Amino acid sequence: MAEPGLKLCFVIAPIGEPNSDVRKRSDQVFTHVIEPAAEACGYRAQRPHEIPDPGIITRQIIDRLINDPMVVADLTGHNANVFYELAIRHATRKPLVQMIEEGEQIPFDVSAVRTIKINHRDLDSAAAARRELERHIRSAENDPLQVDNPITSAIDLKRLQESGEPQQALMRCPRTLSRPGKASNSKRDLGPRRLLGPVSDGVERVLHLHLTLATAMQGLVASRSC
Numbered sequence: 001m002a003e004p005g006l007k008l009c010f011v012i013a014p015i016g017e018p019n020s021d022v023r024k025r026s027d028q029v030f031t032h033v034i035e036p037a038a039e040a041c042g043y044r045a046q047r048p049h050e051i052p053d054p055g056i057i058t059r060q061i062i063d064r065l066i067n068d069p070m071v072v073a074d075l076t077g078h079n080a081n082v083f084y085e086l087a088i089r090h091a092t093r094k095p096l097v098q099m100i101e102e103g104e105q106i107p108f109d110v111s112a113v114r115t116i117k118i119n120h121r122d123l124d125s126a127a128a129a130r131r132e133l134e135r136h137i138r139s140a141e142n143d144p145l146q147v148d149n150p151i152t153s154a155i156d157l158k159r160l161q162e163s164g165e166p167q168q169a170l171m172r173c174p175r176t177l178s179r180p181g182k183a184s185n186s187k188r189d190l191g192p193r194r195l196l197g198p199v200s201d202g203v204e205r206v207l208h209l210h211l212t213l214a215t216a217m218q219g220l221v222a223s224r225s226c
Helices: 021-040 057-067 080-092 123-142 150-162 166-172 192-196 201-224
Strands: 007-012 043-046 070-074 096-101 115-118
Touching: 007 021, 007 057, 007 080, 021 043, 021 070, 021 123, 057 080, 070 080, 070 123, 080 096, 080 150, 096 123, 115 123
Parallel strands: 007 043, 007 070, 070 096, 096 115
Antiparallel strands: none
16 A cells, blocks of 8 residues: 555666675665656555455556556566556556656667666766656656557547548547657647558558457456446
């Protein structure tokens, strides 16, 4: 449970074995960057291995990914568990902030999402990352409709394709088809072919897979909220 007055911020990150380089880096980034940034925004940050409640850890992680108002994802090391958990959070269409170690490549599927870069061995870089993380968290709180990721984009595009009134569909989901931070009510933002290009059979298959995952996750979210 969060401390009184603090909301929950779940942190998904590579953890590693005790005393390993992965664990040392994870602890340093959490202690000096993520935790203070979250507290400054009114959140208590917590990682999966720090969950105090008894029970099945996987179920607890999924519950936190679905229900916590904020999630921070450290993509450093391209950890498989992190990306599995990232996809679950994407399907909820809730606020998420991505970060990665400076010099590492952001995987293609999530490369369009703004990602904070950090050199954890550089104090100036760590301080800058903490300030940027605060800005990202506050931005996500102030404008939740800006939450956008590959799965939500795929869902909105699929709905657009199936709609008999594409202009009206665009007006209902402008955040997906316009650049983040730009006004979305301008007529020039209502051109899906200009912004998204032709949809190939390969993209259709990807959209179908994303939609299937998102539909399943949204069903899970609904069942857990009952």
